[in-house]
Amino acid sequence: MALEDYRGDMEMCCRCSCCKFIPMQMVQGAEYSYACPSIAKYNFHAYSAGGRLNIAASMLKKGFNYSDKILDIVKNCQMCGACGVSCNYAMDMEVLEPIQEFRIKTVEDGHTVPALEKVITSLGNQGSMVPVTGKRGDWASGLNLKDATSKKVNVLYHVGCLTSYDKNMQKLAKATVNILQKAGVNFGITGDAEMCCGGRAYQMGYKEDFLNQAKKNMAMIKKAGIKTLVASCSNCYQAFKVLYDKYNLRGDLEVLHITEYIARSLNEETLKPSKKVALTVTYHDPCRLGRLGEPWIHWEGKKIPGDRFVFDPPKIYRRGTHGVYEPPREVLNSISGIKLMEMTRIKEYAWCCGAGGGVNESNPEFAMWTANERIREAVSTGAEAIVTACPWCEKTFNEAIQKNESSLKVYDIVELVEKAI
Amino acid sequence: MALSKEVYKEFEDVVGEENICDDPAIMPAYFATEFAAVILPKDTAKVQAIVKLCNKHKLKFRAISTGWTGVFPKNTILLDLRRMNRIIEINEKNMYAVVEPYVISAELQAELFKRGLNFCIKGAGSNCSAMLRGHGHLDQTTSADDRNHLAIEWVTPEGEIVRLGSLGSSDEWFCGDGPGPSLRAIISSAVPPGVTPGVFTKAAIKLYHWPGPSKLPVVGKSPRYTLREIPANMMARYYSFPSVEKMWQAELKIGESEIAYELMGFNASMVASNITTCNEEEEEVFRRISQEVQGPGFFVIIAGNSPEDFAYKKKVLEKIVSDADGKSLKSVEDPEIEGILLCQCVRISASIRETFRAGGAFNSIPIMGQRDLTIKWAIGAGEAKKPLIKKGLIVDDGGAFFGWGVEQGHLGKTEIFCRFDPLNPEAKKAVEEWRKEQCARAVNERYFADLLMAKIDESGPSLSNYHLWWRKIVKELDPNSVSPEGGPLV
């Protein structure tokens, strides 16, 4: 669907400002009440979801007169989807989708951001969203992992760009491998042949580049006969599970996040964390595992003429209800010695780490600001560590903590599981 | 008209370049108005400086808090007070809180709950500014309108800072009146369409005891939050009655006996909006509930300060309801639904479901004042909705109205609205006509005069010519005419 297709939704915006905040019932005070990093940092209403929708709707009507300010607004959004959850508590309308389409349109119209252009160029040239050093599969050297393109495996572990290339993140791949092995899973990787999922390019508005990646990935997966894919990166997870589905590319590929896989293994008792890990933690729901990890709902229909904004067939909205919230918590709670302290903004209304939507690349300062807010919130729980389930969150938090000289530790959930098994 | 470079620079020097913008592209984010610029002041001093510049250059300005509503003349300088969002003080001992304009009600209420306190939240929702005057679900115990302000800090249209009452004389926030006549007479903070000229930068708000827990045990996922358990000292019910008269009898007695924490005269349609998560479900539940209720009704929350108090209130409630032949709506007795409503109607988080969700627009006639009188009028206004419902122009709510008691029934509010699709011109026109007719009837039959949509010149003559006095006041306060009036609700 294109921006035009969301005209009705955008017209529904009543300017209530709910999209700036977490759902009203969940507001616990003057602190940690905001859901949208963009409005929280940039203050002008235009930076909120409601503002974005109204601007887009107006441009649809009056023409797309881009200005630096408009592009600044468009790029300074993590595409985290918190706005949609808060709005959809009360409203039946799409929020993140038109914001996404607006972004896509700016790119299609040639109004791009140099920093993101650079990333996308490198995606085209090198197949990665992060700077490439060495080969993609270098991290696995010596591990003797199966090559899923040539060997029959039950599970493909898709590692992702950041985890593959970033020296600090490769430990996550190793931990994941360790866990899968302990659980006795017949899995493989695609190593140097692995390709970027394209999800982050999509968030940046580069739909074509995303589709290109998606098609290539699915071709490979089909060819290899893979039925189940496990991702430890929430961006990859959401791309494979939700975005590929959105564009009818996923087929019947089962996509699981590593936390889901671990939770399943715990239930099936193929994995038993036996070692104690004495740590008070708080858990950060990555946007793309949590609310945006909610399955895509295919729908096509028409507004029923009349008094209400209703459709034939009825439209079911993705309101964040069915994101992946419990599995990571189950996993944490299964590790003895871990004490989980929840933050104010959790699950469907969790605050973003700051890295999404190209902000990490286009405006690192804003990404850091957003991460800092989360660190502050994490510290307020009394936790020693913030645990996440996405390398992008971990990276961003680490950078923020370094700059801040905070003593908070950052873990990916797989690191803790690895310690426990 | 964009500001000249020089003038823009003067404003920029006040707030810094990141806090001013005149790019026409961002304006639609606010309202369908071309503002000359949007400025984000951080504090009262900045507001004052901006207002002084506006006077110097004869530029019109207006402030917004969260900016839900309002109509603004073209080329206005908009002061978006988003950065003025501090809770300055919560004074438990003297039962007031001091806030800046962009503290939203949900934030303040959550802080207050921690201290066993609460305040009046506008029925619009806790997403609105906590500071602005208004009325809402909790009015039975938290009063309403302009009656909850104590001291107020106000920047006049000319840029003077006036600190009302005890604030001006002794730097305390507990009283907004005096010395001498009370400036609260006109400085009542803002509610559209009438807006006191100038800018409100802080206000002390009266606080009330909150008998509930320091944090409501909300569980579930959006859009279906409910309570893990109903607090032992609280109960929420919906009662319907065989007639409006019986309902009023019960409402009156509940007020007089001071037992209700909240009395919200929802109609069946609004109950359905509140407890459902989408339009389709709402339609279905409304149909079901309409069958279940015997007539008009209300939603009540009782809350005890002690087990004895709770038992007493419950007993009186049951007696009053039974004397008036009331019937409890079974659906609401289900603890899950009771929890949904209790939480929503205390935290005021679902009015958007009641108003905007269905069609995207609603047109309303709200009246504050004497509840029995306005109910009498509203029955007719409800009947007049029915032909529109029949034609499919507005959402079917059975021709209902709603309202609530204020200050244990001393005062009240009644409101009636039509929900429709704003993109359907026929519906829009029909609703506008309905509104006009019903407001005209209200004046002709001496019920009340509409102030929400009517031009001040239209309503003024039937209301002691207040508009002439108001104009004089505005002229005195705003000699340069830089602080334009509000307009009807958007």
Next chain:
Amino acid sequence: MIAHEKLSDIVGAANVSCERTTLDEYSRDMSFVNTVRPACVVKPRNAADIKQLVKLANEILTPLVPVSSGSPHFRGDTVPSIGGAVIVDLSKMKRIIKVDRPRRVAIVEPGVTFGELIPTAEKEGLRLNMPLLPRKSKAVIGSLLEREPVIMPKYQWDISDPLACLEVIFGTGDEFRTGQAAGPGTVEEQWAVGGVQKAPYGPGIASWHRLIQGAQGTMGIVTWASMRCEILPSLEEPFVVGSSNPNTLLELAYWLIRLRMVNECFILNNTNLAAIFAKKWPDDYQDIKAALPAWTLFYTAAGYEYFPEERVSAYVKNISDITQRLGVEAAKAVGGVSANEILKAVQRPSEEPYWKLRYKGGCEDIFFLTINDKLGVLIEAMNDLAIKFGYPVIDMGVYIQPIVQGTGCHCEFNLFYDPGNPGELNRVRKLSISAVKALMAKGAFFSRPYGESARMILNRDAATVAVLKKFKKIFDPNNVMNPGKVCF
């Protein structure tokens, strides 16, 4: 000199008096303001008379001084500040226009006193939220317009309560009705459809009555006002709690009000309580005073239509939890004064002679608003000053009235003195002026500035004064309405 006939033409010859003895009565009061003899006293019969009087005053630029209550007056606000004034004595406008039980409202003309309204209201099952023991001649409207504190803070939601709506003839001669009374239609037309004049706000976003309240007649003359009434309880259980520490009692009062458990609720020191209840002077007074604790909190728990005993007993139980926590005890009597006796007394105006005058014949009140936290310091400061000026602290009455549902309190020092004793009189006068100054410096808020201290009080808030002056220009451009008062 205004033409006598012109006034007679308006109000009728019988209602105009320029006799020296009459004029003398209005030329001074119990306060320390200068004696200024008015030119004339007129007693209008209705709003139409008043309207014409105001028009005339504007034509011939003559000051009008409205007076509702009968003498003795205490605050100097009804004494002209300049010569040549016409006193507009409203005591003849005595109609109780309406008492409406279901809507809990009463409407009265300015001449109606508490003593007159109470029985009428009671007949309908209603009661008034009263100031503490007003003098018998005190007009209800006078009290409402002065924002006098009331003894049931639970029912005072807003400081303007219990005033609801009013009709006023502005200084311009224009008639205006505030709140719900503004319209549409006449008051009678509103009644016909079932409307009463109760909602105080509006029209528009203004709350016009607030502008008339506290103005001391400087904006216009009120021709009638409505007030919210409360329901007459079916059961009342009064209590007293004595303590040597006013802060403990304040804290108790705070919780009683916060939890809305009590109706009447105020604190008096032993001097005042004795002054109110002494029957035989002076022995009785001294005995009672000696027997009383330094401070007494009085409160009533009440029940209405439904199961009143259960309500009262629940409150009594809950209150005892609080008193226990605070280490005080609720009792039915204190120092020989019974709670029932207090309750009965405070639901009526003062017996004659007025309680403030019984001890010495004169009384100067120093009153202000403050927050609970500051009260102790202010009382101490007042005591120090009294000592400095040689006024016996034990002779000073103190009345503490929580206001507006506990958002602050009215504190009143009553300095009893013998007006016939020039030394005493002078001492109290000097003390009074110094006290206002000193208390203000310590944060007391004098929201109702009267008499000699008014200027000093208003000088602290130039911004408010500037705005008030703008209003004054609109509503009384020729400054004919009680000139010299407040800041005008």
